[in-house]
Amino acid sequence: MMIADLEIGKSLPEIRLAPVSRIDLIKYAGASGDYNPIHTIDEEAKKSGLPGVIAHGMWTMGNLSKLFTPLYEQGFIEDYQIRFKDMVFLNDILTLKAVLSDRDNHRYFFKTAALNQNGKEVIKGDIIFLQYA
Amino acid sequence: MLKEYIGLKSEKVLNRVEGREVKKFVEAIGDPHPLFHDEKTGEESIYQANIAPPTFPAVFDYGEIDGLRLPDTGLIHGEQSFHYNRPLVVGDEILCYTEVEDYYERKGASGLMGFLILRRFGEDSIGQTVFSSKAIVIITETVREEMIVR
Numbered sequence: 001m002m003i004a005d006l007e008i009g010k011s012l013p014e015i016r017l018a019p020v021s022r023i024d025l026i027k028y029a030g031a032s033g034d035y036n037p038i039h040t041i042d043e044e045a046k047k048s049g050l051p052g053v054i055a056h057g058m059w060t061m062g063n064l065s066k067l068f069t070p071l072y073e074q075g076f077i078e079d080y081q082i083r084f085k086d087m088v089f090l091n092d093i094l095t096l097k098a099v100l101s102d103r104d105n106h107r108y109f110f111k112t113a114a115l116n117q118n119g120k121e122v123i124k125g126d127i128i129f130l131q132y133a
Numbered sequence: 134m135l136k137e138y139i140g141l142k143s144e145k146v147l148n149r150v151e152g153r154e155v156k157k158f159v160e161a162i163g164d165p166h167p168l169f170h171d172e173k174t175g176e177e178s179i180y181q182a183n184i185a186p187p188t189f190p191a192v193f194d195y196g197e198i199d200g201l202r203l204p205d206t207g208l209i210h211g212e213q214s215f216h217y218n219r220p221l222v223v224g225d226e227i228l229c230y231t232e233v234e235d236y237y238e239r240k241g242a243s244g245l246m247g248f249l250i251l252r253r254f255g256e257d258s259i260g261q262t263v264f265s266s267k268a269i270v271i272i273t274e275t276v277r278e279e280m281i282v283r
Contacts, residue, residue: 017163024163031154031161032191036206048206057210062162062188069166069186072220073179077187081214125214132179 003074003108003131006100012067012110015096020055020088028059055088060123064114067098068129075131078107082125086116093117098127106131135247135272138233143196145256150225154192155185162186175223185221190266195231195253203249207276211248212269218262227255227263234267244274 006012025039034056037044045053061082068077088094094114102109108131113124156170164186167174175183221227235250249270255263272280 024161027161031158034191038206044206057213058188058191059162061213062158062186062191063164065187066162066164066166069164069168072168072184076217076220077215078218079214079216080187081212083212084210 001070003071003129006108008100008103011097011099015067017063017094017096019091019093022053022090025053025055025059028056028062032056032058034058050087052089055092057082057084057123060084060088060094060114063094064096064098064112064123065127067096067112068127071129075106075108075129077127078130079126079128081127082123084123086120086122088114088116088122092122094122106133135233135236135249135277138198138201139236140233141198141201142232143198143230145228145230146194146196148193148227148229148255150185150189150221150223150227152183152223155183155189155223158189158192159186162188180220180222183223185223187215187217187220189221190215190229190253190255190264193227193229193253193255195229198231198233201233202280203270203272204276204280207273207279209271209273210268211271213266215264215266217264221255221263225263226258228258229253229255245277246274247272247277 029035038048039056042052096114098110098112101111108129110127112127113121116122159165159169232252234252238245238247251268253266257263
């Protein structure tokens, strides 16, 4: 897909993730160095008042940016801003979305979010994609 | 008590963007695109090398701010942003540091919530900023009280 062909109001192809698994979070802990046990060990999550382990916010944010990966020959993410709105639990099924809201010459402004199986936004924010001249 | 850290910076720490770590990271976020880890794809790309995805700076060491010890648990990540002047490329040597940009408290549902704004920076060998990031970390009253006791 060519970014220049994307019209304002149109979306990048959505991605639906497989249900969140404990191994996903263990792998992210290992890759990122974030070993906070509320992301991997139920007892520790419960001690913090949670019903069970929750995903690292940065795991979800990391997943969301893959909507743009096929476009990196055309430009790159200049700004990526996210608000963590709700928790992500094991077996949640997330859908990743990005819609083009505006364009200024080589800058493409996207509204982006990850929604859970109940349609609730768990993270949301803005991405500016800067196209190479 | 956290207010006194506003404006303090860590020392700069050299981080290298290692291909092996990028591969592990993109597998962990389910984004194993060849541009991130296949050498040939990288060489033939506009970057002439493999690149790292935008949240990769999560792996970097940013040094420590004198006296600032945050608990390992009980912190809430409220917001996160990254700004890039160019993507990170495998082989990059990046000097990273962090700065306490602000700290303030607001009344919330579970008492007085603390908001710690941490800025992080990555510079290349000639001192040019490659990326910067901003994290808003929320510290609940309970966690803050434990910090004081320690």
